[in-house]
Amino acid sequence: TSLATSIGGRTFDNCMMNAAGIRCQSKKDLDALIASNAGAYVTKSATPEKRAGNPSPRMQTLPHGSINSMGLPNNGLEYYLDYVIDDQHNRPGTTNFLSVAGTSLEDNLAMLHEIQDSEYDGFVELNLSCPNVPGKPQVGYDFDRVNTVLDQVFKFYTKPLGVKLPPYFDLVHFDQIAEILNQYPLTFVNSINSIGNALVVDPQTERVAIRPKGGFGGIGGASVKPTALANVRGLALRLKPEIAIVGTGGILNGVDVFEHILCGASMVQIGTQFGYEGTKIFDRLASELREIMNQKGYTNINQFRGKLKTFD
Numbered sequence: 001t002s003l004a005t006s007i008g009g010r011t012f013d014n015c016m017m018n019a020a021g022i023r024c025q026s027k028k029d030l031d032a033l034i035a036s037n038a039g040a041y042v043t044k045s046a047t048p049e050k051r052a053g054n055p056s057p058r059m060q061t062l063p064h065g066s067i068n069s070m071g072l073p074n075n076g077l078e079y080y081l082d083y084v085i086d087d088q089h090n091r092p093g094t095t096n097f098l099s100v101a102g103t104s105l106e107d108n109l110a111m112l113h114e115i116q117d118s119e120y121d122g123f124v125e126l127n128l129s130c131p132n133v134p135g136k137p138q139v140g141y142d143f144d145r146v147n148t149v150l151d152q153v154f155k156f157y158t159k160p161l162g163v164k165l166p167p168y169f170d171l172v173h174f175d176q177i178a179e180i181l182n183q184y185p186l187t188f189v190n191s192i193n194s195i196g197n198a199l200v201v202d203p204q205t206e207r208v209a210i211r212p213k214g215g216f217g218g219i220g221g222a223s224v225k226p227t228a229l230a231n232v233r234g235l236a237l238r239l240k241p242e243i244a245i246v247g248t249g250g251i252l253n254g255v256d257v258f259e260h261i262l263c264g265a266s267m268v269q270i271g272t273q274f275g276y277e278g279t280k281i282f283d284r285l286a287s288e289l290r291e292i293m294n295q296k297g298y299t300n301i302n303q304f305r306g307k308l309k310t311f312d
């Protein structure tokens, strides 16, 4: 039973990896991902310079997920670019994901120029959906802005690139964002990022759970799976076949991986639950997914990708 997948002509021996932001900020974190059974890794979204992020408490685990308002803490683009270039020398033929999240169009273009001019030959995940930088909107919710960003990027960027999108909640929004994305030579679209600006309250203390932004933060984990599957399916039905879908959101068990692939995902990313379990989760999910595939008579994931049935 093979869990292999391919995106943009690159093959991965396992269709599961971490989601940006979770246990991927330091070299130590990334080394652990390399040592694990994950099929790839993605680095913490980078800004041009090192950033401390929001004041703590800025993340809390919850019974059915997590809330975070980290505020883009990261070690700066050079740190991650050096890491992924070093890794591609050490492990030729592997492909990984470098996430960038500039807080302005200028920053994103500057970082992509630096990556374009470097010897990095892996994937870039352009994060258009960070919900936690005070005063900064999620680009993914401004369709004209998304168009402008991609137009500017693809004037010069020729290496494989995908975008990380926020969740949409209206079928017309799926139509509108897909119409824009289909105009560009994207390698993949990653859906979803956390459900932004939710609020968790502690009834005992009568106070919010996290410090930044009066307690408003992004939700991840089990509670977001129905929204994540809807976005994966909504985009799979609308995007041109050359654009692969990376499914993120609400994956705790092998069955959740199966559901994301059934909805159209070629690769899946695990965030909140990976944060709790650490890299051994990739072994657990692989055996659970293989068990499901064996029961159903599937020997590879291409046999059921996107094959979700409806009643009519």
Ligand SMILES: O=C(O)c1[nH]c(=O)[nH]c(=O)c1Cl
Binding pocket: 021, 045, 068, 069, 070, 071, 072, 073, 101, 127, 129, 130, 131, 132, 133, 193, 194, 218
């Ligand atoms: O606060 C964060 O760092 C953060 N948190 C998220 O839930 N998604 C993101 O894309 C980012 Cl960049």
